[in-house]
Amino acid sequence: MLQIRDYHSEDAVEIADLYHASVHAIDDKVYSRQQQEAWAPTPPDYHFWQQRLQRNQPFVAWQDNRIVGFIELEDDGHIDCAYTHPEFQRQGVMSALYQYLQQQAQERNILKLHVEASKVARPFFEKQGFEYRQTNQVMRNAEVLINYSLDKKLIIS
Template identity: 50%
Template sequence: MAIKIRRYRPEDAKALTDIFYAAVHGPALEYYSQAQADAWAPMPKNYAAWQARFDCHPPFVALQGDKLVGFMTLEPDGHIDVAYSHPAHQRQGIATALYHHLQAQALTLHLPMLYVEASYLARPFFAKQGFSLVRENQVERGGQILVNFSMQKRLKYN
């Protein structure tokens, strides 16, 4: 099924929050403990906080048909803050489509580079997109240490 990318709309917030929780409490458990996942995405889901976050930093969203299946943000300085695909729709090109759209936006804005703090799960994806490892980070959240990886990619202009 074709993937459509568009800008976030406020009515997307609940579905995007559900995607985040499903990704953290699903595929990420291959790399992180349940306690770490609970600290990363604590229950109950805080829909209001995510709504406020999305309203301040609107992501690009991916749809298959009319179903939201992923999202990714691009901040004005080239930071990719969040990048998640629904577990039931992973390995279908959703993150790649989102990333290509985001990179095209970055090129339009003449950003010199993109950078991200990638989870264990996301690190291979960003490496495949041409990002290089800068350093490994240990981040404390909810009494748990979470490992992520600072990565960056210099953008090329013709």
């Protein structure tokens, strides 16, 4: 059964590996192998991830004694990382993570969410009610990656 919980420091290596696996599972017709490697270098930098995750405190999806996804919400409503393990994609993991994140955002009185979504993630966020704002070209390790700025206004009840 899928559970959503807060980040624990012992999650860092598993999340770094999930991130790497998720990026490298993208069809190379969408992002080339060179782009994937620039986005998520091999091997993962575990020290970087430990520091990042400690700072950002993501929400973690947990199932069958393993982490199957994670999502980050910053104080200004920015969603940074949103990744599902390749073996658990299209099983509702990101939908559950996003619903939890949106609830947390509303409880924190965040009025707008915004994200830079990859080509793969854009349809998911648009399905959640996000609107397209612009196309971005991001330089990462000498490779250009395309992503999309999207946002969504929240109703605070």
